Structure formats: structure tokens, C-alpha cells
Amino acid sequence: MFIAELRIENFRLFGEGDKGLFLKLTPGLTALVGENDSGKTTIIDALRLVLGTRDQEGYRVDDADFHQPNNEDRRTEIRITCKFEALTLTDTAAFAEYLTYEARDGKKNPVLYVNWKAVANARASAHRRYTMIEVKSGKNADGPQLEQAIRLLLCAAYLRPLRDAERAMSAGRGSRLSQILQYTKEVQEGTDFDPQAGPPNDLSTLSVLGIGDFANTLLGAHPGLRAAKNRLNTDYLSNLAFAGKALEGQMSVSAGEGETRRRQLLEKLELELRDPDAKNLPPNRGLGSNNLLFMACELLLLGSESDGFPLLIIEEPEAHLHPQRQLRLMQFLQRQVEAKRTDGQSIQILLTTHSPNLASAIKLDNIVLMQRGKAFPLSPGRTMLDAGDYAFLERFLDVTKANLFFARGVLIVEGDAENILLPTISRLIGRDLTENGVSIVNVGTVGLRRYARIYQRNDATADGTIDVPVACIADLDVMPDCAPVILGKVAADQAFPTANTRRWRAVSDFAGNALADRREQIRTRAAGQKVETFVSDRWTFEYDLARSGLSKEMWLAVQLALADNKIVNGTKTRFGVTRDALKSWKDLVAQNHTDDELAAHVYATLANKDASKPIAAQYLARILELDGKNRQRTAAQWRSKFPTYLVSAIEHVTVQAAQGNGGRP
Secondary structure (H helix, E strand, O other), X not given: OEEEEEEEEOEOOEOOHHHOEEEEOOOOEEEEXXXXXXXXXXXXXXXXXXXXXXXXXXXXXXXXXXXXXXOXXXXXXXXXXXXXXXXXXXXXXXXXXXXXXXXXXXXEEEEEEEEEEEEEEEEOOOOOEEEEEEEEOOOOOOOOEOOHHXXXXXXXXXXXXXXXXXXXXXXXXXXXXXXXXXXXXXXXXXXXOOOOOOOOOOHHHXXXXXXXXXXXXXXXXXXXXXXXXXXXXXXHHHHHOEOOEOOOOOOOOOOOOHHHHHHHHHOOOOOOOOXXXXXXXXXXXXXXXXXXHXXXXXXHHHXXXXXXXXXXXXXXXXXXXXXXXXXHXXXXXXXXXXXXXXXXXXXXXXXXXXXXXXXXXXOHHHEEEEXXXXXXXXXXXXXXXXXXXXXXXXXXXXXXXXXXXXXXEEEEEOOHHHHHHHHHHHHHOOOOOOOOOEEXXXXXXXXXXXXXXXXXXXXXXXXXXXXXXXXXXXXXXXXXXXXXXXXXXXXXOOOOOOHHHOOOOEHHHOOOOHHHHHHHHHHXXXXXXXXXXXXXXXXXXXXXXXXXXXXXXXXXXXXXXXXXXXXXXXXXXXXXXXXXXXXXXXXXHOOOOOHHHHHHHHHHHHHXXXXXXXXXXXXXXXXXXXXHHHHOOXXXXXXXXXXXXXXXXXXXXXXXXXXXXXXXX
């Protein structure tokens, strides 16, 4: 049995009807990712209300939980519905009178609907109001009301964020460890202790209650304890009792009968991490290790039960864990949902995370992207990704790229130079990427459209559009006709080789509208909904920067990159290299090149890979930042210095900045 569908209406940020939440879930693991205030915790709390949790800590609805639309009165009725599918025979028997039978594949399949409703300001009397809770079965909440005993079968294991794992594993009344152990099958097994027969040869055959009885016998025979008990009864209690009403104290490990005694015995246990190879006691373990211990115990209970609904809810499993531990944990959780219990069921895990480390380790089809109160499953059929895209992304969606799941805007670029320079360019034109919550995803030379399609819905009419602007920045990769000679690909008096014999393309290779068609073909590979591709105005990122009005700055950056090793080892200084670069720049300008020729000369060193593009980008970023401080240019002045396609891409992903400024750029 697993939760297949979840519907939430009028609960916090989720509204009514199509403004509410409808989420389809699959067996196994589901991860809710997204920026803060997108609705992840609201989903978790909704499940806690409907199902209850095994830690016996209730969640109480208050006025703030009722949805309040803008400029309208707060709603007075919260509705949350869970649909359970794939019921086992045991499930069918346990929930028999509450089931709904739905046709599928020519058969009637049993499903369980749990409809939870809270009504605010219900009248208990003329002067008293309260929140009324009602839990009914049936697809339309038209079935019998679920009794508390039945609802206990649906309780989920819940690990709250910033949990105190050490406290949960410590001894004490109502400890979580005792709750877990009490319902573990093996703990309930074993034989009783017979005081007349004495202890068995193998003490491990005793049950927990048998161990308690054996301990009571040993403690009762201890001379010191026996003497203290006798003095207590003779010297004190006998003098406080009434005639005919003797008072006598008894010492034991636990009191009560059956389940009560077992619980009391288990509450005396605590669990801590030890190094099995350490000769001495190890130092206290940190919060991260204790959290792993806590999660292991919860999974122990879920995995060993023979009945009950196996759901584990974890908020922020990355809490207190370093990145490698996070990856190890996610691998472990993936294996747990694939294992089968004795009743044939598998554990269902629902978690929330803000960790790119965890998001990168989770299969893409197990991720649900939360965005402004809407849920967008990334499973096949729901996105524009095809089977090949999923296989590619499973291999290459690493932690540096998984930050796209938590962004308010995404810039997808094809190289390190763009990754380095775009934050500087965005600040200079007044569209700071960090202030606008924009992530840059560097995908190298392949896969740009694959990452973009994550944000495109297969059926945007039914699902809605993911309101996260995505800009892909791509090179046109067509050089000006002067560039082959400047780069040394052909001699000055030599005709270009035929196009099918070379890898590079020049403007003269494209007749009529062919060049415009090439640009449009690149653009449409990743375009639609909130995704746009911005193609370089002319050739490449670096060439276009030089061609747009930054040829001098680019020249200086390239010369610094060319001398970087000598600058680093101290044989040259940045000042000396800059001084020489300014002289060579004057010589280059004096040759009266056209704009295309000048930009090609600037870019030639990078195009021929004589200097590093990322290092040149680092130097250029520094030059631009210093120039911005010294010249005090306005954002509009800077905007005119950069290629139009870059400015347009940055403006596309920082639309919030324009909206916050009355729509002005």
C-alpha cells in the first residue's frame, strides 16, 4: 500500500479548486525540492494531520493554517485527501468497510480514500466555538468515518527538521527508542522466567519481560538492597500505617503487567554510537552521526513490521550531515525503498531537502519541484524530457548543477568563461544574479537543451507552467570571413576549403537567410513556456564581448592570461604585463583594422588555445569591476557595452527586478 494521490485545499498557501494542490505520488522515494516558502513543509504537515505520526506528538490546527486569499476573508474549511493504492490482502481485510472499488484494466481494484476536514468556528454552544475535525472514507467523503483504531494503522514515521536525535535515543519515559523497540517483532519473542526453576542455561532465550523478572530476582537477593528494603518497611512504613492496614515497599525493575511492563523496561534503554574497534570509550558523537542512528532505528521498525502502513517522512535529512554523508544516506534510502518486508510491502519515503548534494543523488523521476505553491513532478511523461534525456541527466546532473532546483531563475551556459563573467556583467547592468536568486548551470559543450527541458511541462495546459525563467546561452559558432586568415587557418591569398572538408564555418558559407535559419534552429532546440535560448550575436561569447565594445578590456585580459604562469611564479608582475599590453594594444589599433578584424585579433589567442578562456575571464571580470568603480558608469551605459543577447538573457532570468521597479529595466 502506498499514497498514490494527495489533494490539499485551503491549507496555508494552498487555495481552493485549481489553486489547491493535487500531487500524484509513486511507490518508493519522493523528494520535494524548491526554494523557501514554496509549499514543501505544508505538504508534510498536511500528511501529519491526516495520518498522524508514530512519535505520538500531535499537530494542532490553528487559525493561521486556514488559507487567506489576497483581500479576502480567511477560509473556514480545510480539506485534505489521501488516496492509497496497491493494497495487500492484509490491508484489504483491515480497511474492508472503508474501501472504494475502482475499475482498472477490466478489474475492480480496492483503494482507500482518507478525507480529512477541519471546520473553523464550529459551534459547541451559543457561546463557545472550536475547530471541528472529521475524517471520512469514500472518494467523495461519502463513506464511513474512520475510527481512531483504524487511523492508527496509517500512522507515519516522522523525522522533524533540526531533530534532537540524541534525546530521542536516550532513556526516559516515552522515549522514541522504547516506542520503536516495543513494536519490533523480535523484542516480543522469548520465554518467561520461572523463579522456581531458576535461570535457563542460555539467558538469551528469555523474553524482555523474562529478563525483567530475572533482574528482580537478582536485585531481591542482593544483601544491600534487601537490608535497605527491610529498614524501609520496619523502621518507617510500619510506623506510618494504620492498624490492620500494613504498608510494605517492594523494589523491582518495573511495575505493571504485560505491555506496560515491557514498555517500562524498554524505557530504561538508551542507544549510542560506539566504535567496535576502540579499546576505550570514544568521544561523544556529533549531531550528524546521531541523526544517522535515529533514521536507522525508524527504518528498522518500518522494515521489520508485518502490518501497518510503511511510510517514512523526513524533513531535511541533510541536517548536520557533511556532503559525503548526505550522498551515502541517499544511496541507503534508495536501497531501503527497493527492499520487501515480510508482508510483501515496500517502504514509501517522502522527504524535503534544500541540499543540492541530495538532489544530485536522487533519480530525476523521483523529484517533485515545488514552486510558489504548485507541485511539478519530474517523472517521465510529465516533462519534455525523453528517455535519452533522463539517462543523460542521471549520469551528469551533479551537485554543481542540481542548484537549479532551488533557484528563482536559471542561466544555463556552455563554458567556464560565461560562468565566471556573467555574475559581474549582471551586477554592472543592475540585475545582480544573487539578489534575484538566479543560479548559473555550466553544462559544458553538450546537454544544454536537456537541462532546459527539466523546466518544460509535457502538458502545460493541465499541469501549468513552471514559473521559473530559464535562459540558455549558446554560441552561433560562425566566424567572420576575416577570421580564418587571422587565426592561421588559411593563407591570405588562399580560398577557403570546401565546407564539408573543415569543421569551422564562416559567414560566407551561408547564403540568403541561411545564417538566420541557423540561429533560429539553435534557439528552438530549447525554447517554450518559460525557457528561452539566447544565441550569440556573431561568433562566440568572448569574440562578441570584444566586438561589442570591450575589445581593449578583452585584449588586456587575454595578455594577462597568456602571462598568468609567470605572474603566479613571480617572474612577471600584473602591472608590467598590463603596461606592455597597453603598448601592444596601441600598435594593434594603429593598423586601422575593421571592427571584425580587431575583435578577431583580440580573440585569436583564445581561439587557438594559446591562453586559457577561464583565466582570461577571471582577469576580465577584475578589469570590469575596477573600471566600474573608477568610471562610475550607469547601468544603462554598461548595458550598451555588452552584447545584446547577453543583456537579454540576464533580463529574462531577473524579471523580478523589473517587476519590483515598476516594470522598468
